Amino acid sequence: MTSKEQIIPARNRPLIFNAFEMTGVGYYAHGTWTHPRSHREGFTDLSFWLDRARQFEEGLFDAVFFADVLGVYDIYRRSPDPAIRSAVDFPLLDPVTVIPAMAAVTRHLGFAVTVSTTYEHPFAHARRFASLDHLTGGRIGWNVVTSYLPNAARNFGLSEMPGHAVRYARAEEFLEVSYKLWEGSWLDDAVLYDKDNTVYADPAKVRRIDHHGQLFDVQGPSLVPPSRQRTPVIYQAGASERGRAFAGRHAEAVFVNGTNPGALTAAITAIRDAAEAAGRRRDDLRVVTDLSVVIGRTEEEARRKADLVRRSQSVEGALAGFGGASGIDLSTASGKERLSPAPGEHSQSEAARFTREKQTPDRVDDVVRRLTDLSPYSETLIGTPAQIADGISRIADTTGVDGFNLHEFVTPDDFTEFIESVVPILQRRGLYRTAYEPGSHRHRLLGAGDRVADTHPAAAFREVSA
């Protein structure tokens, strides 16, 4: 063991590593699909997703995380054209449709997928996710979002985006209905499958939920028998005050971000405080942050590769993405103007974090320069495999973050290189699993059972046999 490795404190568990994905051409860093070595053109083919699934499982990733949006970014230049041209989070297949196929060629990989509570109905959604939990053998997670795009609202018949408070009130009741269907409708011992007496399930143990709330009336029973996890692992990315309270109450894995350790540490503390305020334990949830890497055999090679990535990024794409996520149109702002933090509607977006983290408003030209740097919203590590591993250790040690959502600039090379060169180093340091432990996604993530913890709000809706 080198002296460098000795300074890494022992952890009681490996870090979490998820692969970040989107079901389209574009990706986290806008424009990098144009990189000469990037291959995302096959995203409409099943084989693309089967290959990704196999790669992620070979890499022993905890899960693949699918981000999603339900509209096109049309703030920058008041037009969708820049986003369409540069493929900024557009196009996007329905991410739910790739998961069953990816599950068919893997055994352990988890699946965390973004679905908005603003546009789905909880009965259909709860059925879909209960089905996915069965078919994946307890490997499904749900990233709960409330959506923020005006175009998404107009795709679903709303003339404007519902306000932040309205969306979160709907999300709360949506989750309550879902929990009732997942946890409370079928008792654990309801299914008998008794051929001799023609009793599939004991009707006394399959119950209507009879939910009558402010927004939803749902009778039930759930159409799906209990799955391994029942409630999928709940992911959330609550950056606003309201979002953080929501995440503190419901989330089992939370995305927080920050381009400096201080902001990240503060965000992690705030989210654990929120969990505690909601009557949960501080370690009832895991906190992960976004991370990009550029790996070279030498520092020099890594820097050259980073330059190539930088050149593949799209300025127009970055501005379109910032506009969509922040609501701010930089095409009409002059360079020396100062930028205010984004309005409340966008407060959970990365662009909002980007502006909020600054103590004082930025000048527009600073923002534009920053946006066109490598991965402006999250940390990017550039270096040799050992340097990347050191950087990962450092972030974990200095912030207490539980793990990372790993991004690519170049598909699929970045993950391949990470798996081949960085993972072995992290494994030697005890920071990365060396094999999948058996169990559900929740079990692996939280180190406890397959079902939600007793402190989780879903547990309140459990029904048990007398």
Added chain:
Amino acid sequence: MTSKEQIIPARNRPLIFNAFEMTGVGYYAHGTWTHPRSHREGFTDLSFWLDRARQFEEGLFDAVFFADVLGVYDIYRRSPDPAIRSAVDFPLLDPVTVIPAMAAVTRHLGFAVTVSTTYEHPFAHARRFASLDHLTGGRIGWNVVTSYLPNAARNFGLSEMPGHAVRYARAEEFLEVSYKLWEGSWLDDAVLYDKDNTVYADPAKVRRIDHHGQLFDVQGPSLVPPSRQRTPVIYQAGASERGRAFAGRHAEAVFVNGTNPGALTAAITAIRDAAEAAGRRRDDLRVVTDLSVVIGRTEEEARRKADLVRRSQSVEGALAGFGGASGIDLSTASGKERLSPAPGEHSQSEAARFTREKQTPDRVDDVVRRLTDLSPYSETLIGTPAQIADGISRIADTTGVDGFNLHEFVTPDDFTEFIESVVPILQRRGLYRTAYEPGSHRHRLLGAGDRVADTHPAAAFREVSA
């Protein structure tokens, strides 16, 4: 060639054979999951569906057809208990979730899946099916239904089932929105994937749909680039007058039923008349009917097997199923009472057809006896493989039906036996394909292109480059 085979007239194409499925324990004939040789207990496992997919493709079936309902049958005895106990179309996973996995282990098999226009939103639905069309390589079909179950309505916040006319008006506009998203939002040559100039798609060729109708306002553009078929193959089962007009206008494959050739022939003629009345050609659609088989090496063995199937059926299940599909609670009717045809809300259901086909209302005890016979709603052929093949030929010749939705009593034996013993006979007679011809589901079904015919209403929303 035997003299018996000589009487079969030459057809210009093989018959259509779909495998009927439901994502649950129960199935078409209620209670047969209790048959000693039936194995549907694995329906929550992905491996069950992968095995089915491989079997269906080995059998050269055109497609697997997934029926679906969104609630539990609670008419009989005014309770869901009989349906829960006997597993009558309950439980049911979301059928969409098994398709991508089944697509991953097949290359040719089509997928026709039931989705109700009453409870989904067209933007989310159109995106989901465009994604499925991509991932399956143009193998997706959509069975359009408007739902008829009161419990389904109460699962989605409606105190009662919307009326027939309201549901069909919604279905019409739902389809219009979907067609605009599938056919009209992206031009064929919109996608450039030009890395050098950072142009994924030409913004001038990706268009908002700006739909403003009675029920839906949808801006667009579609989030999904054009797939092989664009619009999925439209399936429908319109038995009511309104349903038949709807099917005549939109459907490319129609389910009609009848337990006697006269009723079936009349229904087929009526549906082709409806297509013609809608400005389409009489052969712009294919008509298929339900069929069950019990196959023995001898007639005697087939009869013994049929008796065993009959004993595995559930009387309570049959009454629960009839109640759900017809709205008629036979628990409170006396044996000598006469049964009126079902009210309009249920007019597209099988139970409604069952009562409507009778010239005079049945006595309740006749109905009950009939319901507990083998497969009361459709034809069941019992005999040796040659006799089954003869029966299939006879139905096709006397009614002009284009093909069959094949049902099992015993999973997976019935399909295995059909594929091993009946298919070769049908192949020798030119009534069954001997290999998959390449192409999309639509191409194989209709013998034309991948896209909807010019006479189809979706074609009106095509956009072409200037």
